Amino acid sequence: xxxxxxxxxxxxxxxxxxxxxxxxxxxxxxxxxxxxxxxxxxxxxxxxxxxxxxxxxxxxxxxxxxxxxxxxxxxxxxxxxxxxxxxxxxxxxxxxxxxxxxxxxxxxxxxxxxxxxxxxxxxxxxxxxxxxxxxxxxx
Numbered sequence: 001x002x003x004x005x006x007x008x009x010x011x012x013x014x015x016x017x018x019x020x021x022x023x024x025x026x027x028x029x030x031x032x033x034x035x036x037x038x039x040x041x042x043x044x045x046x047x048x049x050x051x052x053x054x055x056x057x058x059x060x061x062x063x064x065x066x067x068x069x070x071x072x073x074x075x076x077x078x079x080x081x082x083x084x085x086x087x088x089x090x091x092x093x094x095x096x097x098x099x100x101x102x103x104x105x106x107x108x109x110x111x112x113x114x115x116x117x118x119x120x121x122x123x124x125x126x127x128x129x130x131x132x133x134x135x136x137x138x139x
Contacts, residue, residue: 011116024058035048086104
C-alpha cells in the first residue's frame with residue numbers, strides 16, 4: 001500500500017498557499033464541501049457545515065488580501081481514511097521581524113484519489129509561546 005503522507009503534505013501546502021495569496025477559488029477546491037466541515041479561526045466560535053466555512057473564507061480572504069503565512073513543525077498522523085496535520089502557523093505581522101504563531105490542526109479525509117480538508121482548528125498560544133504538540137486522537 002502506498003504511503004499517502006506526501007499527498008497529505010501537498011494539500012496542506014496548497015491550503016497555506018491559498019491563504020497566503022488570498023485565493024478563494026483555490027481555498028474552496030481544497031475543502032470537502034460537507035455538512036461535517038468545521039473551521040475554528042483563532043479566538044472565534046466553531047463554524048459548522050460547508051456553507052458557514054465557505055462564507056467565512058470568502059470574507060477573510062476578501063478583507064485580508066495577501067498574507068505572509070506558512071506552516072512549520074509539521075507532523076502528519078494517519079488513521080485510515082483520515083489524516084491529522086499538526087503544525088505551527090506563522091504569520092508575519094508587518095512589524096520589523098514580527099511573527100505571530102498559533103497551533104493548528106488540519107484534518108483531511110481521503111476522497112477518491114485525493115485528500116480534502118474537513119476541519120481546520122487554530123488556537124493562539126497563551127502567553128505567546130509555542131507549546132508541544134499534544135495527542136489529538138488515539139484512534
